[in-house]
Amino acid sequence: xxxxxxxxxxxxxxxxxxxxxxxxxxxxxxxxxxxxxxxxxxxxxxxxxxxxxxxxxxxxxxxxxxxxxxxxxxxxxxxxxxxxxxxxxxxxxxxxxxxxxxxxxxxxxxxxxxxxxxxxxxxxxxxxxxxxxxxxxxxxxxxxxxxxxxxxxxxxxxxxxxxxxxxxxxxxxxxxxxxxxxxxxxxxxxxxxxxxxxxxxxxxxxxxxxxxxxxxxxxxxxxxxxxxxxxxxxxxxxxxxxxxxxxxxxxxxxxxxxxxxxxxxxxxxxxxxxxxxxxxxxxxxxxxxxxxxx
Amino acid sequence: xxxxxxxxxxxxxxxxxxxxxxxxxxxxxxxxxxxxxxxxxxxxxxxxxxxxxxxxxxxxxxxxxxxxxxxxxxxxxxx
Numbered sequence: 392x393x394x395x396x397x398x399x400x401x402x403x404x405x406x407x408x409x410x411x412x413x414x415x416x417x418x419x420x421x422x423x424x425x426x427x428x429x430x431x432x433x434x435x436x437x438x439x440x441x442x443x444x445x446x447x448x449x450x451x452x453x454x455x456x457x458x459x460x461x462x463x464x465x466x467x468x469x470x471x472x473x474x475x476x477x478x479x480x481x482x483x484x485x486x487x488x489x490x491x492x493x494x495x496x497x498x499x500x501x502x503x504x505x506x507x508x509x510x511x512x513x514x515x516x517x518x519x520x521x522x523x524x525x526x527x528x529x530x531x532x533x534x535x536x537x538x539x540x541x542x543x544x545x546x547x548x549x550x551x552x553x554x555x556x557x558x559x560x561x562x563x564x565x566x567x568x569x570x571x572x573x574x575x576x577x578x579x580x581x582x583x584x585x586x587x588x589x590x591x592x593x594x595x596x597x598x599x600x601x602x603x604x605x606x607x608x609x610x611x612x613x614x615x616x617x618x619x620x621x622x623x624x625x626x627x628x629x630x631x632x633x634x635x636x637x638x639x640x641x642x643x644x645x646x647x648x649x650x651x652x653x654x655x656x657x658x659x660x661x662x663x664x665x666x667x668x669x670x671x672x673x674x675x676x677x678x679x680x681x682x683x684x685x
Numbered sequence: 686x687x688x689x690x691x692x693x694x695x696x697x698x699x700x701x702x703x704x705x706x707x708x709x710x711x712x713x714x715x716x717x718x719x720x721x722x723x724x725x726x727x728x729x730x731x732x733x734x735x736x737x738x739x740x741x742x743x744x745x746x747x748x749x750x751x752x753x754x755x756x757x758x759x760x761x762x763x764x
Contacts, residue, residue, distance in 0.1 A: 393714045397721050419758045455750040462754055469732050469755025476728035483718045483725075513760060522760035525753075529764075536762035537738025637758050 397482045399655045404478015407647035408471035411640045422633040430526035436622035497660040498653040505649025513641045515547035524633040531597040554578035733761040
């Protein structure tokens with residue numbers, strides 16, 4: 392049974408990854424291309440400034456893969472494998488929740504666990520460290536940014552599990568509704584403290600030294616020595632669209648995992664009793680075989 | 686998140702279905718779960734982190750460049 396649940400989680404994750412890839416290919420790639428065009432233009436403007444100031448030009452990194460490969464194969468492989476990884480973790484979380492989280496139906500639990508995955512893996516980290524298109528992000532800070540993002544993801548998932556456990560513990564004393572609210576409130580407070588303690592990306596010491604004190608790493612207008620703007624800041628509309636589509640793709644991904652897995656889980660865990668469709672009567676739904684031990 | 690659905694007690698036809706049992710009591714199942722989780726996290730690492738903040742294959746950028754667009758779009762820090 393455990394193997395079959397995990398297999399179905401993987402299947403749901405693969406379907407979800409494919410859908411998210413189709414979404415990303417249609418909606419995200421134009422924004423990514425605009426961001427890369429901005430980056431190229433800015434690099435050229437910077438180069439011209441450097442040349443005027445007598446600074447030798449940087450050697451550009453060689454392109455290992457063409458943009459076409461990155462946008463089609465790379466994006467597809469990345470999204471599908473990410474979907475399968477999330478589907479597998481979803482199945483593990485689902486199995487751990489089974490029978491331990493109150494009288495939930497198999498399908499309802501599927502949607503709730505998928506919602507938890509969206510919240511823990513993406514939405515809550517998004518609030519503190521939102522996704523950025525190419526051209527945003529200083530190479531000097533990649534190690535710190537990577538670690539900070541993973542700390543945020545880890546805290547958000549661990550606290551979410553703790554909040555569910557807390558809600559279950561409080562249920563006998565406060566009832567289902569109030570225990571749920573208390574668990575949610577504890578989660579918001581705990582994750583809020585972590586968000587307040589972790590630094591904004593612009594406030595990292597390398598960034599303050601090199602670029603001055605700003606909240607984020609989003610490129611500001613490029614100016615020459617006299618302070619004239621020679622290249623604009625990163626376009627706000629591209630940044631907004633990229634983040635909106637990134638969020639939408641995660642909704643597609645987790646929504647698909649939850650919805651595809653739900654009927655499969657119901658068939659496995661709560662098989663409809665055999666016989667005519669009078670299954671609503673108590674007599675027909677008598678002693679069903681325990682599906683888990685089989 | 687689970688106790689959100691307090692409405693599970695509403696009298697739908699499904700309310701008579703057998704309650705969902707605890708699935709993972711034994712050690713063999715636990716091993717399977719841990720193995721699955723470790724593998725999934727390894728995939729998560731290679732898509733999201735490797736050859737950025739840390740690198741398994743040293744100073745090589747093929748994994749990073751290949752999944753570049755997905756990495757940005759999935760919310761991971763890049764470059």
